[in-house]
Amino acid sequence: MTTTRIWEGDKEWDIYEAAKALQQGKLVAFPTETVYGLGANAYHEEAVLKVFQAKKRPQDNPLIVHIASEKDLDDLVEKPLPPFVQLLIEKFWPGPLTLVLKIKKCTSLVSAVTGGQNTVAVRMPSHPIALALLSAAKIPVAAPSANLSGRPSPTNCLHVLSDLQGRIDGIVDGGETCGIGLESTVLDCSSEQLSILRPGAVTAEQIEAVIHMPVSVFSSSATRNRNDVQVPRAPGMKYRHYAPKAPLDLVKGDVEQLSKKVGEWKQQGKKVGLLAVREFGAQITSADVFIACGENNCLSSYARELYRALRAFDDSPTTVDVIVVQAVEETGIGIAIMNRLSKAASSGFYMATNDSNEHSLH
Numbered sequence: 001m002t003t004t005r006i007w008e009g010d011k012e013w014d015i016y017e018a019a020k021a022l023q024q025g026k027l028v029a030f031p032t033e034t035v036y037g038l039g040a041n042a043y044h045e046e047a048v049l050k051v052f053q054a055k056k057r058p059q060d061n062p063l064i065v066h067i068a069s070e071k072d073l074d075d076l077v078e079k080p081l082p083p084f085v086q087l088l089i090e091k092f093w094p095g096p097l098t099l100v101l102k103i104k105k106c107t108s109l110v111s112a113v114t115g116g117q118n119t120v121a122v123r124m125p126s127h128p129i130a131l132a133l134l135s136a137a138k139i140p141v142a143a144p145s146a147n148l149s150g151r152p153s154p155t156n157c158l159h160v161l162s163d164l165q166g167r168i169d170g171i172v173d174g175g176e177t178c179g180i181g182l183e184s185t186v187l188d189c190s191s192e193q194l195s196i197l198r199p200g201a202v203t204a205e206q207i208e209a210v211i212h213m214p215v216s217v218f219s220s221s222a223t224r225n226r227n228d229v230q231v232p233r234a235p236g237m238k239y240r241h242y243a244p245k246a247p248l249d250l251v252k253g254d255v256e257q258l259s260k261k262v263g264e265w266k267q268q269g270k271k272v273g274l275l276a277v278r279e280f281g282a283q284i285t286s287a288d289v290f291i292a293c294g295e296n297n298c299l300s301s302y303a304r305e306l307y308r309a310l311r312a313f314d315d316s317p318t319t320v321d322v323i324v325v326q327a328v329e330e331t332g333i334g335i336a337i338m339n340r341l342s343k344a345a346s347s348g349f350y351m352a353t354n355d356s357n358e359h360s361l362h
């Protein structure tokens with residue numbers, strides 16, 4: 001057991017100490033605008049291996065390298081960068097867009113960061129605490145989300161503590177909940193065919209509008225009709241993710257359809273959880289546990305609160321057998337929301353549709 005320290009993100013001295021700890025090969029969780037990351041010095045082999053152990057993460061799942069300045073790319077990726085990558089950097093960095101680029105031939109990066117692949121995923125976060133920490137550390141920082149593998153990503157300091165207390169050296173507390181709430185968009189720029197390996201706040205349309213090149217989207221949802229890539233090339237996408245202990249029943253439709261679905265499960269004698277926008281809580285009173293997630297017609301609030309809401313079912317004193325979850329429209333960040341929800345729902349559960357009467361718990 002390690003003692004996990006808490007540093008305060010608004011104190012300069014605390015940032016300095018956390019940065020020193022990172023340099024020395026310690027594991028430090030920190031807030032970003034998407035979710036909390038679990039940082040390790042990307043040049044320090046032991047530190048990088050400790051990240052996989054602390055998270056119980058499979059070693060074939062590579063990590064994103066976080067940087068504070070474009071200059072930091074010099075030791076990481078093949079130069080010169082293609083002009084479209086330069087455009088993306090100018091437009092979206094710092095921010096929630098991760099670029100998968102060809103790795104530099106003689107980089108000092110520890111090979112476990114990339115799982116020995118010839119590409120590296122890089123991102124410059126926009127959260128002021130993340131940028132301050134990375135600038136002070138003066139090293140590239142490999143940082144997966146700061147959760148135990150398979151749990152929803154953490155969007156506040158308490159979530160990190162609940163998964164990793166005693167397993168990591170410290171956490172920089174960012175105070176407020178992470179603004180976006182879902183992990184960054186991962187864009188594979190390493191081949192001619194640009195593709196989004198993981199949808200996030202930056203959408204394919206936004207990217208296409210900047211570079212005027214087509215971008216395909218890998219999507220786990222059957223309802224997407226862009227030219228979807230069938231095989232997930234971000235190794236992380238094949239693992240069970242984002243899921244609370246109870247199975248999810250993802251339901252498309254309005255308050256009546258959600259209410260009907262809750263009723264059907266109740267009739268089967270199940271204890272039912274409901275995850276839906278705040279306004280629906282007052283209208284659907286039959287669920288055993290209601291956890292509010294965002295406001296009606298505001299996808300960004302649903303995204304911001306989703307992981308907190310999923311975690312809340314595991315923390316609730318009432319254990320539910322199934323969680324009925326409100327599906328959202330697949331536009332903008334709704335694509336990323338539905339990607340995470342579909343993955344959570346498909347791990348051990350039949351995803352019911354509105355017009356289907358088939359239900360089974362696996």
Ligand code: TXA
Nearest residue numbers: 034036037062119120121144145183184234235236237
């Ligand atoms: O918003 C985020 O991206 C957060 C914060 C902390 O920055 N980080 C994050 O990291 O979500 P992680 O490790 O949980 O997810 C990284 C994803 C995985 O799906 C992984 O397979 C993929 O990026 N990835 C990393 N390196 C890759 C590479 N070289 N090629 C393809 N996919 C890669």
Ligand code: MG
Nearest residue numbers: 144145153183
């Ligand atoms: Mg993760």
